[in-house]
Amino acid sequence: MACFLGCSRHEPPADLTIINFVEPESLDPAIITAQADMRIVSGLFEGLTRLEPVAARAVPGLAERWEISPDGKTYTFHLRTNLQWSTGGPITADDVVYSWLRELDPATASDYAGQLYYLKNGEDFNTGKITNASLVGVHALDKFTVRAELIHPTLFFLDICAMPLTCVVPRQTIEKYGDQWLNARPLPVSGAYELAAWRLNDKVRLKKNPRYWDAANTQSEIIDILPVGTPNTALSLYERGQVDIVWDKELIPTELTDVLLKRPDFHTFTYLGTYFFRFNVTRKPFDDPRVRRALALAVDKERIVKKITRSGELTTSHLVPPGTANYAAPDGLGYNPELARQLLAQAGFPGGKGFPRFEYLFNAGAGGANLNENIAIELQQMWRDELGIEMEIRQVETQVFWGMQQRLEYALSKSSWIGDYNDANTFLGMFLSGDGNNQTGWSNSRYDELVHDANETTDPAAREKMFQQAETILIRDELPVVPLYIYVGINYFNTNRISGIWQNMLDDHPLRCIRKIKPRP
Amino acid sequence: MNDQSLHASPGRRAWLRFRRNRTVVLSSWYLMLLLAVILAWPILLKVAGGDFARLHDPDRISDAQFSGPSAQHWFGTDLHGRDLFSRILFGAQISLLIGVFGAGVSLVIGVLWGAIAGYVGGRVDGFLMRVVDILYSLPSIIFVIVLVTTLGELLKHSHLVEASPTAEGAVRIVMLFVGLGAISWLTMARIIRGQVLALRSRAFVEASRTLGAGTGRILFRHIIPNIFGVAITYTALTLPAIILYESFLSYLGLGVQPPMASWGTLMAEGVEQINPIRIYWWLIVFPGGVLVATLLALNFLGDGLRDAWDVKSK
């Protein structure tokens, strides 16, 4: 027993300790889906562009410059000539092409491959319709030049080039080790940090990569990332000085936000994410838009935000968050219980009579926080009081929940969406007919037309207009979904001790920019 | 000890010993009081009506969030402003229900299994006990989680139960006590088997057999009534274990689902609120206090039963 005690690890202490959220499922850029995982992966691997820390806009990364053709469909990237893997050896255009094709390869089974469907033949390659990878619209023109051909102008393509799914991964290691390539030590990386250690449920330790092209500007030597899923635990660890930073909107103990928000080390910001609920429009009586509108009009969103979430969220009648690039969302429906009652009566349920009992489905929130349940209870009360209809609430385990929502086995279901990139399309594209993330059964050809046309044009103003028209259909007329509020992100750290973090819409804070100013006593 | 007890039957003697044990008496009184309050409270609410009922409606949300104990809310309120006192009492119904039925399930399975194994003996005994060994080696938590999620789904899909949340809540409770009972009968089976093995060779059983009584008859007329005491004792000890296990499951979010509440879910809600800044102590102290007191009482009761029946440990 004594030798065990002596066996506590002798590692140098980290310069920075961060609580990121739960254990990453993987660190393979091609298969991760959770935002928390992406934060770590962005430190290990880099793409043609990277996000700058202040406003999370795409700026040159592995590529130092690029040209875009006038029709917006061809991008020519020029890589830096001094790029090296952390273990030595140059990073070339072939590596970029390999990484993108790997992302699209059906054998990789990446959940995010859809983001590369903007490439010519990307979708066909990923779905197996064509098997010749050289037909896909990405090629290495020479050692340092990559050309990407798109199916239509995509204003946010440079943002996609910063996302982990397009980051450059080491071909030789992957070909040698297959699925276990992340266990190779040393692991060749293209980003600012190397993977020093990865112990499940213990920590991920990152060490500065001296061969990174911008290594001179990497601020911290060793960063420890701890997986903690419970808000109160994270807070306790932070209060006791065992960690320096906590960032993830799920890690806020909502019951304490009124106290915490007054503290200077708690930084809040509006976030590219919306909390809403879905209707299953294939199920009666929710196939009637009047019913959906009635339910939406009877929700007092202010009350939910003031009483339950209490982090200063903005209530919203539209889906796309304010502050999204190049876009001002149109207004949807407000709070009008009287109008709601009229609509319900028109739909054949005056005073709620005859309205069938229905269920609101949700999953238990992460880390024991009962946000979803609490909101469900409020909704139940509101609809009972204002409309006289009975709703039952039903909680299921998270895995079961996602399955049920996908298979449309629900009446109403709690939903949320975090944008993948800073553009309205990441929200509106979801509700195209037949999109895998639609999950409401709703289909509207005018909506589809507007969204597709918007993505075909290069004129940002015209695009914005078309998106606005589409969104109006979505959140004012048809309402397969009812937005409730915009997420607020919270980071907590002491600004007197930590520098290099700015609050932006994507809640993206490149690890390479963060620094502790003086060590904690 | 008076003369009467010397001539009394074993059952009566046990009862007298039982009565003399002070902690046991206290525990019994506590449990009876608890039961009375739990049963009377909903009736009281219905009868009193009006403001009193509304204030103490366990599901009614209000704006009085997180208020401490007061004249209106004797045990305080929770996040939604719901009256905690009422929630504890209604939650008690669920917890005790699960505990009693779960213990019942384990009693039935354990007794039958152990009795058959002990009495029939030979290959059957070997097989039955092997199964017990195997089940003993499986981590029960896996079994319970899978059981609770799977069977619930299957039951729903089979349309035996209508797809409404109330029915669903009922199904969940049934799944819980079946599941918890199903992992608690193993020790009981072993003990019963031991008892039956000892009984089997007793004279009166031999006599019955010579007279031609069949296995079933012997089992039910002679064996089982004589293991009654042991069975009841261990059931009384299984009850608190099941209630405790249910509270673990609720902590994981696998127990009863909202809007139903049990002591387990109330505890889980209370524990969630522990943080370095504000402590809503009543959310833990009251549900926890009632839970622990009840478990204590049940444990003392079980111990008392065991002391009463088993002469040796006097």
Added chain:
Amino acid sequence: MYFLRRIAFAIPLLLVISALAFALVHLAPGGPFDRERKPASPEIERNLRAKYHLDEPVWKQYGRYLGDLLHGDFGASMKYRNHSVSDIIAQGLPVSVLLGGLAFCFATAVGLPLGFFTAARRGRWPDYAGSLLAVLAVCIPSFVLAPALILVFAIKLGWLPVGLWSSPWHMILPPIALGSFFIGQVARILREGMLGAAQSEFVMAARAKGLGETTLLFKHVFRIALLPVVSYTGPMLADLLTGSFIVESIFQIPGIGVFLVNSTLNLDYPMIVGLSLLYALLLIGLNLAVDFAYTWLDPRVKYE
């Protein structure tokens, strides 16, 4: 010999357990790859399922699993796709063992004296107080005790860290939270054992021979009473190892207990089966060791 037979028997037992666990988890609805974001196309989902052979019938998957097992390959976790089950267990098991071991020491160090004391002072108020304490320990759930300990010692008093597992200071509160339940069990079993032993013929004879009360207590009664405690040790250690998940998650300790629960909730098939096998192996091994110790301690016991 008896023990060799039991060891030989363990192997088919493990096989049956693996089959049982395998079947059980495949019964549960949903699958390990249900995600919040639907993949871009149904083909991708098909590819994923095909890659992990989830589209094959269950018995075939089981056969494949057994084949891998014979090569020492427990498969890769389906949730943490870059980690193999054996790696995860290798990382987490030592931690859980240490935690369990410390809790065991704590439980016996407190439980044995408590049981002894209450038996020795039977019927008087130390007995009542001690027995009350023991029963109380059994009634307080660990998920209540752990946060309470954190609240008092880590947050309010600041003497100890709130969580994690990187220095001896971190190793004080968690074993206490984990072991408290077993203090009660150990104390009660020892007490009962001692009371029973005190009545036994063996001890009565020794007393008649004129042996002093203290010698009697320590040398004979206690040793006999230890036997039921020893046979409880097996299940106790096993429970410590698996019951650790609550303490591990509250204190953020990187053991395998958390995986036991989470993998079941996530339907991470290989992980669940691997952990079931591990648990079964440990339990069988522990029980065997305990029975062996039992024969060594009490020469009267003989297994045929």
